[in-house]
Amino acid sequence: MTVKVVTDSTSDIPPEMARSLGITVVPLNVTFGTETFRDGVDISADQFYDRLISGSVTPTTSQPSPGDFLQVFDELGGDADAILAVHLSSKESGTYNSAVQAKDQSDVRCPIEVLDSEQFSMGLGMIVIAAAQAASDGGSLDEVVAVARGAMARSQCFALFDTLDYLQRGGRVGKAQALVGSILKIKPMIIIRDGRVHPLAKPRTFRKGVARLQEVARGFEPVESVCVLHSTTPDIAGELAEALRELLPEGSAPFVARFGPVLGTYTGPGAVGIGLLRAE
């Protein structure tokens, strides 16, 4: 039984990890003015953040087209027994809808299942990685879907931003609106719940925010896997990953990933986050 696992670029799974787990990543698009780039394909995270910081144009993002998914499903359908596509929260993006459209129009013979993870970034990534592992263990589609659904209930993603400006400009601020427009300087912290961005805390300094990220992570113990994310600060992410090592069993360590261009449009530079999978 070969089940192919598909996700989108907002999962922020490091490319080498996606390759080794056989995960197909469909890029969303990021647009500066009238120039459109495929997330992680036509534009790297470094190029993106350089442009975000130095440029005057606010980028916008868009979902992959149903045609993009059709092409991927066609390519994978040849030698797969089934395809499972898991995507970012349908409440903030039409990506899931695009994939469903493609599923309905695809001529591929094998069954295709599309899941709405109700998560973002590594909150989604953790689910996809779990599903890919189940698939490489030879699981049937039903089994892989069950693993993905199980991981959905255990996956968490939360972050500390240097500023909420980017999230607000991108129109995705949602319930975190309560963090906007503070008279006092605060470093906004958010968490993903029910597929949307929710306010988590309002530390006055970034350092306190990083300490708070650790506290929140510990609150989810016992955990099975931890990922530290950053947009432009690998050093801070590395230190945080080291500090969170104690959450995991001897011999395993948190891995570091990066908020890619599409999510970076909303996190902005200087953001740090954690994606984790609670133990069963």
Place this chain on the structure above:
Amino acid sequence: MKSTNPQVSQYVRRLTGDDLCGMFSAAAVLLERNVEGINALNVYPVPDGDTGTNMYLTLRAVMDAAGPLQGASAAAVSETMAGAALKDARGNSGVILSQFFKGVALGLEGTSDFGGAELVEAFHRARERSYNAVGEPAEGTILTVISGVAEAAQSSFDEGGSVEDILDAACSAARDAVARTPTMLAVLREAGVVDAGGQGLAVMLEGVRRYVMGDVSGAQEIAPPAGAVSADFLAATEEELYGYCTQFLVHGKGLDADAIRDRMRAAATSTVVVGDETMVKVHVHTEDPGQILSVAVSHGTLSQVNIQNMDEQHVEFSSARRKEAGAAEVAVVAVASGRGLQAVFSNLGVSRNITGGDTMNPSVQEVLDAVESVPSDCVVILPNNSNIVPAAKQAAESSEKSVRVVSTRSIPQGIAAILAFDSEHDLEANVSVMEEAIESVRTGEVTEAVRSVKLNGVTVESGRLIGLLDRELVVAADDLSEVVVTLAKKAEASGGDLVTLYWGDRITADDAVRAVESLSAALPEVEVELVEGGQPHYHLIMSIE
């Protein structure tokens, strides 16, 4: 699908595959010109929309693919268009647009050229596909517009209309449907905008219509229907708010919107004037609404006059926003004096401020009244002064509501507590995190000694400045900066720490800035923030964290 024409008799114009290219090429040109305006139709109070961009990029991809197909059949062109749209659909609006093109292709299947019957069929199929494309179709969106277009096209055709008549009817129905969108979706109504995707489609169809009519009037911006917020409006409202926001309609005959706009601009700011010869909508910011109205009344009769004090509007906006954020479950009341400090507390989620502090402790009844006045059954009281804690506790016991006192003994403790407040958590969880947060901050206060005293080894003459750290006298000096720096050092402020200075009504902003400069010079690794507190008695209140 009903589309059979009962009375085919007269000469009927047939449109070719090349015409189809021309139609949507004209649509793309007109849409491009309107991208900004459509992007600005956004339900958020910031110009962050990208619906116009997404639709335009999708349509451009359609034309890149179909444009080169010279002399092809209508079926082939529409098929190519649908394929390209599906492949390059951007955003939700682009996806729906791709289904619109798919429907058109289904309607024109097998045709080399087409007339009214096929056009109507194409609109019907476009509607069907578009509704199917959306998981939970909602009215008040681009779907409503497609639906209106399909129905109007059918009616016009049933009455024997030509392709020109059908497109006229379709465009007019599209405009009407766009104007109706705010009546169907509350989120549009609240934001005062029409649906962006719907407007995008209406603009496209207008381009299509103009091509078929041979109208070469060129691409210009098409204002969304009345009531909508234009890009100008959004840009204008980003400007600083002061004075009165004044809006009204001018009715008359032969009105000249340009002339009215010029006169308004001379007398007010943030001027937006739109309309036609019979009705003009005016929006301005002015310090003298009376003058504006008397200028306007010389042009015509006025109606729907709406004048709002923008300071009040701003306050209402903030409180509405807090409500939206779900703060109603647990409410917080706080005791503070000074406009600036009260603003900080309100801004961070306090529902009700009670004026009080040193030398003016509020009564139990005043605290109780505040507790009773908030629209929540669970209330946290922040007394922010050790002398007010007892009254707060008394009020908590007297109230029928579930009331808890978080015993904050200073303004910085109160602010630390409210920063930890989370409107999504229940009363007990909030009390617990707020009490914990108090421990994270130290309080410095600078005031003038009201009598001579010797305390903690510090000798103070009446009238000198004194510095208190967590209510302990630690320094006396004549210079404000010296007191501030000593307080920060005694609190062991170090790298990565944040000192926030709230300056009171006994000193000027310049005095406060000088204190900040001295502090930054003495402790360069410490971050310093200066906020207007406006409090009485205390020159400065400092939080060190």
